[in-house]
Amino acid sequence: MTEFATEHSTPSLAESVRRVVIVGGGLAGLAAASALAARGMAVTVLESRPRLGGRASSIVDRDTGETIDNCQHVAMGCCTSFRHFCDATGCSDLFETQKELYFVGPPGQTKVVRFAASSLPAPLHLASSFLRMPWFTLGEKRQIAFGLRRLTKARLETDRSFQAWLDEQRQSETVQRRFWHLILVSALSESLDRISFHHARKVFVDGFLSCREGWEVSIPTVPLDDVYETRIAAALRKHGADIRVKSGVRRLVMSGGHVVGVELRDGSEVAGDEFVLAVPQYLVKSMLPDELSEHPGVAALDRLETAPIASVHLWYDQPLTELPHATFVDRLSQWMFNRTVLSSVQPPSCRSPLPLGGEVAVSAAGEGGGEQGCRLQVVISAAHDLSGMSEKEVIAKVDAELREVWPDNHEARLLKGRMITEHRAVFSPLPGVDEIRALQQSPIPNLQLAGDWTRTGWPATMEGAVRSGYLAAENILGRCGAAASVVPSDLPSARLFRWLMS
Ligand SMILES: Cc1cc2nc3c(=O)[nH]c(=O)nc-3n(C[C@H](O)[C@H](O)[C@H](O)COP(=O)(O)OP(=O)(O)OC[C@H]3O[C@@H](n4cnc5c(N)ncnc54)[C@H](O)[C@@H]3O)c2cc1C
Known part of the structure; x- marks a missing residue:
């Protein structure tokens, strides 16, 4: 098995390391590029497709x-890294923040309810909109309020399916379908039986309960291409980043336990000092040296559904x-x-x-x-x-x-x-999923992994992707003797919410 270099065998990087090669021009790769290029690193982004943006395209x-x-x-208001990334790359004006949502009742009870925050502090700011939903009986509304309160306080040692937790809280089938599933399916794209308790709790706490703005929704007013191609790529190039599309990478080139370059599909090589692999999880293994595929952190990726x-x-x-x-x-x-x-x-x-x-x-x-x-x-x-x-x-x-x-x-x-x-x-945010998500720091010292599937604490979202890129950038900056905190703070919780949690 190849010996991967350890931190101690890494040469002093403080002065010398400046060339960072990022494979993948999705949000994770672009966020890493933005953070590093803005701090003076020589960044190259290699994207296999003819356009940037990856799954958001x-x-x-x-x-x-x-x-x-x-x-x-x-993106929801609680997506602070995504917002930071948009500000940093000058594309925030291409999104409009919606402070009202519209809920349409079930078949036969079709009524549109305007959903907006009242002047009450979080977590009560959305209560009046919720109480106006006529498709829930008074008993069901009480049930939901009880469930939300239990969810806020709940701490589970072992993760389990959110549906199992809801059953335990005696949330009826109708309430599960019309309330819990309704919110979670859009946020996590899975059914309740395939959603981890921790991920479900995060959506409700960060998005709807802990502060007033977390639930607001930011929607692009232009096609996503205009966001990535026109604005973000231009901002990155302004910072000197070299962004190459139609540049598919075949594999990493290794020497002495370090990555020294990447081999493109056309046979050419791009050399660098630090590397970020920001491709979807199911492509990672094929680019790594064979020996690394057996590493537990990498082998586990096969289990991500x-x-x-x-x-x-x-x-x-x-x-x-x-x-x-x-x-x-x-x-x-x-x-x-x-x-x-x-x-x-x-x-x-x-x-x-x-x-x-x-x-x-x-x-x-x-x-x-x-x-x-x-x-x-x-x-x-x-x-x-x-x-x-x-x-x-x-x-x-x-x-x-x-x-x-x-x-x-x-x-x-x-x-x-x-x-x-x-x-x-x-x-899929299945119970226990966070344990099989890879850390950004790979077992190879000068190789970071990035992507919404890496361990960020967030589900597969633009926020999760940007966070992963920022975390990878933080690791590289730390390795180069230029440690900096890149991930911005979460929105602060309201005082009333903190008191209720205690
Ligand atoms: C239909 C759909 C709807 C969604 N809706 C939302 C939403 O409303 N809100 C939200 O927050 N999130 C949403 N998401 C999730 C969000 O799009 C992703 O979480 C995010 O875009 C992932 O970014 P990433 O950089 O981690 O991965 P990717 O976007 O997958 O980027 C990986 C990049 O690597 C490139 N690549 C692959 N192989 C190579 C190679 N060999 N060489 C070079 N480059 C390579 C790919 O072409 C791609 O550009 C949605 C996703 C989908 C698919």
Whole structure:
């Protein structure tokens, strides 16, 4: 087995190490690049695809010529590292913070409830909005309030499924489905039986209970490509970073227990002093030296399971709703984003219909047209259940659900529907998952691992990805004798929340 160098055998790095090679131009890699380039390191980012952003990216729809995102990406107010990253790379103005959410009641009780914070301190700031939800009986509301209080105080030695904990707290099946599942499926993309207690608690505590702003949702007003390609890449280049797309890396090149370079798929090599491997977990092993695959921290990565997320893009010739977004109770559709209203690049009204002859076009079939209709995007997280449905069936079902919720505009014609499914969208936050997530510091001293799947304490989110990049950067700075804290503080908890916790 190869001997990996230890810290003691590492040459003095304080003065000499400046070249950092980052493999992967997703959020984790870009965040590491931003932190290091801003501190004077010579950073090279190697990304295999033609665009940056990784799983948070855009594609061009062939029919409309429109740039659409693989899926709506939103960040909650508690995502402090992500916010810091946006500020640092000058793209915060491309996001709009929503201080109101809209919850749509279950079939048969369709009513839209505006969800916003009152002037009460956390954790009571959202109570009045919650009490207005008519689809919960008084008894169910009491049950939820009891569950939230227990959750706030709960400390579990051994992780377990959140569903098991809810059953123990006697939360009814309806309350589990319409409340706990509703919030968690969007945040963690799994069903309650596949969510760790610790991850569920984090979502509720950080997002909804500990402070007033944690739950607010930041939504991009432009396609994600504009965020990464236009702004972030430009900001990084301004700091001297060398960003290369279409530069797939085949493997790490080792010498004396250290990484000395990376070999690209075209056979060329890029040398460096410090390295960050910021690719998805299922690709890590293939790039490491064989011997390292047997290391327990690396071998465990095979046990990280993943969950799919589907997004359904629907183009109508007229608006179905003027709401910017809405969350649905008890429907296949989970969260609707009105891209026409949310977008800063087109007016909040419909343009001419697509030239598709009145037929509903599914997927990217048909000839290209230049104009776009009103586009709604519907997210279906934990999309395991869709495996039995065709794309056409999912689109028809989502369209029918939207028309049931907003029946006023019968005239609106669905011009085109398209579903994009990311099969390995996020790792599943199963009980005990944190123990198998790798640390950023790999067993090789000058190699950091980064990615939402590394150990950050966060689920698979943009926040988790950025944190991992920042943590990797902190390790490198520490190794180079320039120790600095990069990860910003969490939002402070409200006094009342702290008192209730005690
Ligand atoms: C459909 C969907 C919806 C989501 N919605 C949200 C949301 O609303 N909010 C939220 O916070 N998070 C959301 N997420 C999760 C979020 O997108 C991810 O957590 C985050 O983008 C992961 O970033 P990363 O850098 O860790 O990994 P990735 O984005 O996977 O980046 C890895 C990069 O490495 C590159 N790469 C791979 N192999 C090589 C190689 N050999 N050489 C060079 N480069 C290589 C890849 O091309 C990729 O760009 C969603 C994810 C998906 C898929």
